[in-house]
Amino acid sequence: AQSVTQLGSHVSVSEGALVLLRCNYSSSVPPYLFWYVQYPNQGLQLLLKYTTGATLVKGINGFEAEFKKSETSFHLTKPSAHMSDAAEYFCAVSGGGTASKLTFGTGTRLQVTL
Amino acid sequence: NAGVMQNPRHLVRRRGQEARLRCSPMKGHSHVYWYRQLPEEGLKFMVYLQKENIIDESGMPKERFSAEFPKEGPSILRIQQVVRGDSAAYFCASSPRQGDEQYFGPGTRLTVT
Numbered sequence: 001a002q003s004v005t006q007l008g009s010h011v012s013v014s015e016g017a018l019v020l021l022r023c024n025y026s027s028s029v030p031p032y033l034f035w036y037v038q039y040p041n042q043g044l045q046l047l048l049k050y051t052t053g054a055t056l057v058k059g060i061n062g063f064e065a066e067f068k069k070s071e072t073s074f075h076l077t078k079p080s081a082h083m084s085d086a087a088e089y090f091c092a093v094s095g096g097g098t099a100s101k102l103t104f105g106t107g108t109r110l111q112v113t114l
Numbered sequence: 115n116a117g118v119m120q121n122p123r124h125l126v127r128r129r130g131q132e133a134r135l136r137c138s139p140m141k142g143h144s145h146v147y148w149y150r151q152l153p154e155e156g157l158k159f160m161v162y163l164q165k166e167n168i169i170d171e172s173g174m175p176k177e178r179f180s181a182e183f184p185k186e187g188p189s190i191l192r193i194q195q196v197v198r199g200d201s202a203a204y205f206c207a208s209s210p211r212q213g214d215e216q217y218f219g220p221g222t223r224l225t226v227t
Contacts, residue, residue, distance in 0.1 A: 004156075036218075043118075043205060043218040044157070090156055100212050101147065101170060104156035 023091030139208030
């Protein structure tokens with residue numbers, strides 16, 4: 001079984017500041033981890049994913065995340081926030097391999113201010 | 115290559131009516147997943163289908179909900195005798211193979227009045 005905890009339902013940063021969105025997971029098998037972004041009234045877009053291999057994963061729009069097994073974490077970061085980054089961000093886990101269903105966190109709404 | 119298509123985008127039903135949500139996966143994708151997003155919550159897995167087969171329905175409510183993915187045509191999520199608690203956004207995702215990255219559609223927002 002898998003679960004995801006996203007700390008902070010709302011995060012506010014200034015434009016140009018570091019973005020850090022936290023995600024901790026629980027999984028009984030080696031996990032596959034994902035970050036998705038959702039803009040208002042739209043579907044989810046994949047930002048990045050970790051399956052195996054390099055633990056630092058780079059995604060689209062300047063985002064990256066690091067898989068830390070010892071901390072069961074997969075935090076999302078971006079060095080410099082842009083106004084267009086304002087959205088809802090979801091961390092998700094699957095059981096990996098042939099397992100398919102995604103288990104999502106409750107989401108973090110990112111606000112970017114001038 | 116068109117993305118995952120869902121229709122309708124918005125659906126309003128009165129209590130007791132039936133709701134039918136359609137999902138056309140990306141070309142070449144034979145695996146379809148349905149998720150439900152309640153207001154202010156994350157997405158919850160409902161069901162995973164491959165052509166003509168239900169692979170995992172562990173997230174489906176026991177009553178009133180059903181899903182199919184026929185050999186031809188879109189996947190259908192059917193909700194009978196809708197209640198106000200069914201109001202949510204329903205998202206479909208597809209993938210080319212089991213365990214592959216899932217591509218999400220824009221969702222159907224169901225409102226039950």
